Amino acid sequence: xxxxxxxxxxxxxxxxxxxxxGAVSKKDPxxxxxxxxxxxxxxxGLRMAFYLLxxxxxxxxxxxxxxxxxxTELDSAVEELQKxxxxxxxxxxxxxxxxxxxxxxxxxxxxLGKCFLADPVKKTFHSASDDCIAKGGSLSTPLxxxxxxxxxxxxxxxxxxxEHIWLGINDMITDGQWVDNSGLNVRFKNWxxxxxxxxxxxxxxxxxxxxxxxxxxWFDESCRAEKASVCEFNIV
Amino acid sequence: xxxxxxxxxxxxxxxxxxxxxGAVSKKDPxxxxxxxxxxxxxxxGLRMAFYLLxxxxxxxxxxxxxxxxxxTELDSAVEELQKxxxxxxxxxxxxxxxxxxxxxxxxxxxxLGKCFLADPVKKTFHSASDDCIAKGGSLSTPLxxxxxxxxxxxxxxxxxxxEHIWLGINDMITDGQWVDNSGLNVRFKNWxxxxxxxxxxxxxxxxxxxxxxxxxxWFDESCRAEKASVCEFNIV
Amino acid sequence: xxxxxxxxxxxxxxxxxxxxxGAVSKKDPxxxxxxxxxxxxxxxGLRMAFYLLxxxxxxxxxxxxxxxxxxTELDSAVEELQKxxxxxxxxxxxxxxxxxxxxxxxxxxxxLGKCFLADPVKKTFHSASDDCIAKGGSLSTPLxxxxxxxxxxxxxxxxxxxEHIWLGINDMITDGQWVDNSGLNVRFKNWxxxxxxxxxxxxxxxxxxxxxxxxxxWFDESCRAEKASVCEFNIV
Numbered sequence: 145x146x147x148x149x150x151x152x153x154x155x156x157x158x159x160x161x162x163x164x165x166g167a168v169s170k171k172d173p174x175x176x177x178x179x180x181x182x183x184x185x186x187x188x189g190l191r192m193a194f195y196l197l198x199x200x201x202x203x204x205x206x207x208x209x210x211x212x213x214x215x216t217e218l219d220s221a222v223e224e225l226q227k228x229x230x231x232x233x234x235x236x237x238x239x240x241x242x243x244x245x246x247x248x249x250x251x252x253x254x255x256l257g258k259c260f261l262a263d264p265v266k267k268t269f270h271s272a273s274d275d276c277i278a279k280g281g282s283l284s285t286p287l288x289x290x291x292x293x294x295x296x297x298x299x300x301x302x303x304x305x306x307e308h309i310w311l312g313i314n315d316m317i318t319d320g321q322w323v324d325n326s327g328l329n330v331r332f333k334n335w336x337x338x339x340x341x342x343x344x345x346x347x348x349x350x351x352x353x354x355x356x357x358x359x360x361x362w363f364d365e366s367c368r369a370e371k372a373s374v375c376e377f378n379i380v
Numbered sequence: 381x382x383x384x385x386x387x388x389x390x391x392x393x394x395x396x397x398x399x400x401x402g403a404v405s406k407k408d409p410x411x412x413x414x415x416x417x418x419x420x421x422x423x424x425g426l427r428m429a430f431y432l433l434x435x436x437x438x439x440x441x442x443x444x445x446x447x448x449x450x451x452t453e454l455d456s457a458v459e460e461l462q463k464x465x466x467x468x469x470x471x472x473x474x475x476x477x478x479x480x481x482x483x484x485x486x487x488x489x490x491x492l493g494k495c496f497l498a499d500p501v502k503k504t505f506h507s508a509s510d511d512c513i514a515k516g517g518s519l520s521t522p523l524x525x526x527x528x529x530x531x532x533x534x535x536x537x538x539x540x541x542x543e544h545i546w547l548g549i550n551d552m553i554t555d556g557q558w559v560d561n562s563g564l565n566v567r568f569k570n571w572x573x574x575x576x577x578x579x580x581x582x583x584x585x586x587x588x589x590x591x592x593x594x595x596x597x598w599f600d601e602s603c604r605a606e607k608a609s610v611c612e613f614n615i616v
Numbered sequence: 617x618x619x620x621x622x623x624x625x626x627x628x629x630x631x632x633x634x635x636x637x638g639a640v641s642k643k644d645p646x647x648x649x650x651x652x653x654x655x656x657x658x659x660x661g662l663r664m665a666f667y668l669l670x671x672x673x674x675x676x677x678x679x680x681x682x683x684x685x686x687x688t689e690l691d692s693a694v695e696e697l698q699k700x701x702x703x704x705x706x707x708x709x710x711x712x713x714x715x716x717x718x719x720x721x722x723x724x725x726x727x728l729g730k731c732f733l734a735d736p737v738k739k740t741f742h743s744a745s746d747d748c749i750a751k752g753g754s755l756s757t758p759l760x761x762x763x764x765x766x767x768x769x770x771x772x773x774x775x776x777x778x779e780h781i782w783l784g785i786n787d788m789i790t791d792g793q794w795v796d797n798s799g800l801n802v803r804f805k806n807w808x809x810x811x812x813x814x815x816x817x818x819x820x821x822x823x824x825x826x827x828x829x830x831x832x833x834w835f836d837e838s839c840r841a842e843k844a845s846v847c848e849f850n851i852v
Contacts, residue, residue: 200673201436221694222457228701229464246718250615256773301492379722437672458693465700482718486851537728
């Protein structure tokens with residue numbers, strides 16, 4: 145910065161205008177300015193003007209840099225907010241999932257460990273089964289006398305007193321071997337055996353229905369018949 | 381920028397101080413500076429100082445502009461966060477609405493398609509009806525024997541075994557023509573007819589109560605009497 | 617700013633370089649510059665250069681200040697977002713709390729005013745009681761015949777038909793004086809008195825169990841025995 149500074153003489157200085165356009169790095173022009181000026185400035189006034197310029201530039205650069213620090217703080221504040229929002233969205237999704245089940249249980253009925261929701265629209269066994277799966281459930285499959293009774297009462301009240309609904313039970317693979325939605329043998333069965341002798345359809349009737357006419361007793365039925373249905377949703 | 385530039389000579393230049401205060405646009409002072417200087421600067425040094433000043437100004441303006449771009453990014457980041465928050469608030473409102481119903485159903489009892497919530501405070505029919513509406517429900521109006529039985533059992537357990545509650549049923553408009561909250565004729569009726577012959581109040585008793593003393597049977601009653609009540613909330 | 621300005625002559629001016637490094641406040645160097653220059657600048661050109669410098673500095677400072685205003689707006693926008701997020705988090709916590717109860721009621725059973733949730737793991741009375749409290753509930757304590765019956769049916773279905781569960785009832789402090797979780801005398805009691813004469817354990821059996829074998833009747837039992845349990849959660 146003093147007289148000992150090495151003089152830099154840019155090639156295009158002779159033009160007299162914009163002498164540094166190429167030679168001076170825009171990122172840190174200070175040192176070059178200083179070197180150049182200390183060699184060429186003759187008058188005390190101009191030298192002073194140069195230092196003033198330098199000071200102003202420094203002062204502004206400093207302000208910039210404070211500005212930038214503040215910007216960085218804002219950037220990280222925004223990032224922090226985004227993180228908080230992401231957490232909220234996750235918790236919200238969990239709440240919505242839990243509430244979806246609660247809404248199903250409100251609209252249908254809750255029994256021990258599961259909720260039933262009736263669909264009075266008549267459709268084939270496969271269509272009814274697919275629709276339950278699409279809703280996150282499966283065709284109702286009562287596991288106990290109590291559950292069968294609750295399902296029967298629910299169907300009677302919500303669908304009607306002379307209706308059949310598909311159960312999630314079939315013997316498509318091996319005739320007479322009734323399995324549930326998971327392909328496991330069903331242990332609880334409630335076939336109507338007093339008036340008729342269910343299941344009596346053999347190979348032509350591979351799906352099971354619960355009949356409200358028969359007070360919750362089961363019948364086998366052609367899977368292509370169209371019946372109302374009830375989906376069940378496990379409470380986990 | 382060269383010698384061909386038209387010289388601008390501001391009116392107040394003669395004063396010798398702040399010559400450009402009015403003449404130079406603060407938004408883009410470059411061109412004016414250039415025009416002025418190319419006419420007036422005699423010494424090579426001053427011309428050089430001017431170009432330096434110009435460069436510094438340019439460099440700082442560029443930094444500003446980068447700063448501004450970053451600012452714009454921050455602005456839109458903040459806008460984006462606000463959008464996300466607005467979405468969350470909407471979903472939260474929906475969850476709260478659904479949960480409000482679930483809370484009512486927890487505090488009271490759920491039957492098929494509706495929830496009942498008892499209010500043991502005794503008040504007139506109109507006051508009780510208004511209070512139910514204010515809560516988003518309406519005075520309980522059983523539609524079936526089963527619902528009447530569930531309501532009776534709930535009232536017995538929550539309000540008492542020798543109580544009356546207002547039903548959402550009245551014959552104010554046409555005596556003997558009992559209508560529900562919507563003004564529609566009621567189809568299910570459960571008047572007490574074994575001991576007394578309800579409804580027996582004629583024009584003086586235009587509102588209906590369910591009596592736990594009479595095991596859920598109905599009586600007509602003066603609408604200005606003060607009774608406990610149960611609101612019902614439809615599950616949708 | 618004119619010729620009347622008092623001249624400031626910094627001590628280190630004689631050095632000829634960085635004359636103001638100590639004397640000029642970085643926060644507002646304008647007035648000092650002006651005072652100094654109006655005294656020392658001889659040539660019209662330099663004076664002009666000084667004013668230009670001043671203008672550029674002013675213009676940039678103004679831009680800075682606009683920048684800063686925008687920054688302040690961003691800062692308060694970020695603060696505002698944070699406030700909104702805090703509100704959301706509060707509402708979310710409330711929803712989660714309410715949903716926690718609803719989930720308990722779904723997983724167990726809801727009776728009037730409370731929900732029961734079974735824990736089939738066998739443990740001592742104190743351990744079972746502590747576990748219920750840790751979940752925000754307390755050991756089940758039926759208050760009416762109806763509640764006792766609902767609890768019995770729930771235990772039978774969820775734990776088994778030949779099981780005992782701890783009740784939140786003990787006579788540890790005064791033998792024969794049975795108190796609930798809060799230390800209050802219990803009013804509803806359902807001791808088995810037909811086959812055996814409960815409670816019959818005296819000082820060695822200070823805790824009560826409900827037996828599904830005895831269809832919901834109560835027995836006293838050593839508190840150190842290990843039994844299944846049911847927590848109850850009040851609906852508020």
